[in-house]
Amino acid sequence: MHFIVCIKQVPDTTEVRIDPATNTLVREGVPSIINPFDENAIEAALQLREKHGGKVTVITMGPPQAEQALREALAMGADEAILISDRAFAGSDTLATSYTLARAINKIGDYDLVLCGKQAFDGDTAQVGPGLAEHLGIPQVTYAIDAQIVDGRLRVKRLLESYFEVVETPLPALITCVKQMNEPRHAGLRGVMKARKAQIPTWTAQDIEADVERCGLTGSPTNVIRVFPPQRHRAGEKLEGDVEQVVQTLISKLREAKVL
Amino acid sequence: MDFAFTEEQQEIFAAVKEFCDDVLKPRAREVDEAGEYPWDNVRQLGELDLMGIAIPEQYGGLGLGVLEWAVVGELLSAACTTTGAVYGAHMLAEYPILQFGTEEQKQKYLRPLATGEKIGAFGLTEPSAGSDAGNVQTRADRDGDEYILNGSKIFITNGGDAEIYVIIANVDPARGTRGLTAFILEKGMPGFEFGKNEEKMAYKSLSNRELIFNDCRVPAENILYKEKGGFRVAMETLAVGRIGMAIGAVGLAQAAYDAAVEYAMTRVQFGRHISEFQAIQFKLADMATDIECARLLSYQAAWRKDAGLDFEKQAAMAKVFASEACSRVCDQAVQIHGGYGYTKEYPVERYFREAKLFEIVEGTSEIQRLVIANRLLKEAKAK
Numbered sequence: 001m002h003f004i005v006c007i008k009q010v011p012d013t014t015e016v017r018i019d020p021a022t023n024t025l026v027r028e029g030v031p032s033i034i035n036p037f038d039e040n041a042i043e044a045a046l047q048l049r050e051k052h053g054g055k056v057t058v059i060t061m062g063p064p065q066a067e068q069a070l071r072e073a074l075a076m077g078a079d080e081a082i083l084i085s086d087r088a089f090a091g092s093d094t095l096a097t098s099y100t101l102a103r104a105i106n107k108i109g110d111y112d113l114v115l116c117g118k119q120a121f122d123g124d125t126a127q128v129g130p131g132l133a134e135h136l137g138i139p140q141v142t143y144a145i146d147a148q149i150v151d152g153r154l155r156v157k158r159l160l161e162s163y164f165e166v167v168e169t170p171l172p173a174l175i176t177c178v179k180q181m182n183e184p185r186h187a188g189l190r191g192v193m194k195a196r197k198a199q200i201p202t203w204t205a206q207d208i209e210a211d212v213e214r215c216g217l218t219g220s221p222t223n224v225i226r227v228f229p230p231q232r233h234r235a236g237e238k239l240e241g242d243v244e245q246v247v248q249t250l251i252s253k254l255r256e257a258k259v260l
Numbered sequence: 261m262d263f264a265f266t267e268e269q270q271e272i273f274a275a276v277k278e279f280c281d282d283v284l285k286p287r288a289r290e291v292d293e294a295g296e297y298p299w300d301n302v303r304q305l306g307e308l309d310l311m312g313i314a315i316p317e318q319y320g321g322l323g324l325g326v327l328e329w330a331v332v333g334e335l336l337s338a339a340c341t342t343t344g345a346v347y348g349a350h351m352l353a354e355y356p357i358l359q360f361g362t363e364e365q366k367q368k369y370l371r372p373l374a375t376g377e378k379i380g381a382f383g384l385t386e387p388s389a390g391s392d393a394g395n396v397q398t399r400a401d402r403d404g405d406e407y408i409l410n411g412s413k414i415f416i417t418n419g420g421d422a423e424i425y426v427i428i429a430n431v432d433p434a435r436g437t438r439g440l441t442a443f444i445l446e447k448g449m450p451g452f453e454f455g456k457n458e459e460k461m462a463y464k465s466l467s468n469r470e471l472i473f474n475d476c477r478v479p480a481e482n483i484l485y486k487e488k489g490g491f492r493v494a495m496e497t498l499a500v501g502r503i504g505m506a507i508g509a510v511g512l513a514q515a516a517y518d519a520a521v522e523y524a525m526t527r528v529q530f531g532r533h534i535s536e537f538q539a540i541q542f543k544l545a546d547m548a549t550d551i552e553c554a555r556l557l558s559y560q561a562a563w564r565k566d567a568g569l570d571f572e573k574q575a576a577m578a579k580v581f582a583s584e585a586c587s588r589v590c591d592q593a594v595q596i597h598g599g600y601g602y603t604k605e606y607p608v609e610r611y612f613r614e615a616k617l618f619e620i621v622e623g624t625s626e627i628q629r630l631v632i633a634n635r636l637l638k639e640a641k642a643k
Contacts, residue, residue: 186275186279186282186308187308189272189308189310190322192271192275193322
């Protein structure tokens with residue numbers, strides 16, 4: 001079986017600050033990490049490979065330094081990694097990104113399951129995975145908390161707001177993974193040493209036969225008008241004491257506020 | 261001269277540090293208080309390829325050096341001293357087999373140790389023979405193709421939990437150190453039993469058991485090096501072990517220092533953080549200087565070993581300095597914490613108790629000074 005994991009290199013969220021003047025993320029000096037949900041996707045792929053055999057290929061679209069994220073994935077145990085990098089990809093929104101990743105996956109050709117994190121920590125859109133499945137024309141199952149391959153079909157347990165849903169789909173398919181799915185493994189030293197020496201090919205727009213009109217800023221219909229931190233809500237008021245009395249107080253307060 | 265780590269070393273240490281921060285450190289107190297051998301941690305050391313760092317790849321290791329082994333030991337000790345001690349004691353079985361073992365012995369015993377599949381231990385110390393190795397009372401009597409071992413060992417780290425043991429016995433007690441012979445023993449051999457686990461001032465979860473040999477028959481092919489060659493095996497093993505102890509002390513001292521700095525920068529007295537008082541600043545400066553000296557001495561000893569240079573003196577210097585520095589640092593870390601430092605609420609009281617071990621184990625400070633002085637006088641005479 002061939003598992004393809006799409007990852008993104010993001011700034012370490014525990015160190016991110018927002019520049020109050022420009023309302024953009026301050027990225028200078030902030031270490032880069034693999035998007036945490038993507039680590040869950042890598043772990044899921046490694047576990048499926050351990051169970052069913054085959055190989056795990058990790059891909060990322062990004063600048064040359066995103067290669068470091070691929071090496072980290074190789075250190076965890078992925079078999080191969082491909083960097084998809086080209087100036088033409090700069091400024092991609094989720095539509096252009098998912099198109100580009102789809103071109104790369106089509107070039108890889110033979111695969112059974114594509115795994116993504118449920119969303120990126122920096123962009124938070126959760127659109128690339130689903131968009132990618134559409135471009136590839138394969139079934140998608142989002143918010144996977146468990147994924148098993150049973151008799152050649154994929155059975156996924158989805159983590160929804162107040163319940164689980166179990167769905168089945170034929171392969172090839174795409175899933176997006178949630179944090180609760182697994183505990184990503186630490187890289188072993190053998191893996192770290194092997195990953196250092198690994199040759200990671202870079203695929204350009206030409207390599208993946210991408211239509212440059214659909215890539216990067218040109219291929220991105222999204223416009224970010226403004227980025228701002230959410231307003232802080234004031235802390236609520238907690239009513240305590242005898243239930244009857246509390247209910248009465250609550251009703252009168254709600255009346256005062258003209259909610260009732 | 262170059263004090264920098266290579267990029268590969270940096271990446272290796274970063275990966276280990278991440279494991280230490282995510283896994284070992286958060287559960288260090290729990291592991292210490294459990295009173296049970298930290299199997300889960302130890303298994304993970306194996307899974308992450310940490311159990312055979314300095315063992316060549318053909319025997320299942322990573323093929324790196326004693327320096328890499330030492331720096332990783334420092335990181336482990338800083339995060340969880342108990343786990344660091346298991347790691348250090350494991351090497352005391354690996355190293356003599358690597359250095360003196362036959363190809364067959366290496367394939368059979370070194371490989372499972374290097375992969376972490378099995379844990380190792382080294383047994384020299386006896387109730388009346390620690391520093392005085394010539395007084396080892398455990399006897400080994402030849403009987404055909406076998407040796408029959410009788411006697412006991414005490415304080416053996418990993419004892420009872422380890423599966424592969426390097427044991428020093430005497431085939432000719434009248435000749436003292438010249439009768440010493442090293443054997444490889446396996447847990448489960450008839451007549452190889454385990455006695456009580458020592459109750460110690462600290463390291464409640466570390467095994468330091470008594471090993472008992474009761475007509476224990478060991479095949480002659482399990483002799484390590486050669487009959488009556490055990491003294492050399494023991495001394496060379498202990499020399500590397502001293503680097504391990506030195507670096508373990510550096511790690512623990514670093515943990516105590518880090519705790520002290522964090523406390524000093526958050527604790528407010530007289531309207532300011534106590535880190536703003538010169539009395540505290542001077543303590544921190546002395547602690548950091550002690551640690552830096554101990555670390556450099558330890559790295560140097562490891563580097564000399566890897567470079568094939570004589571390292572015995574430097575290893576003894578590193579061990580005595582680092583262990584005593586560690587005790588000073590841990591003492592001051594408690595002092596900086598004041599009353600809270602004396603409580604279980606903060607880890608420094610545990611560090612304080614753990615530190616003392618390093619001044620005693622694997623050759624007391626006094627023995628280290630003897631080793632150093634012997635070397636110095638030999639060097640002076642040779643001039």
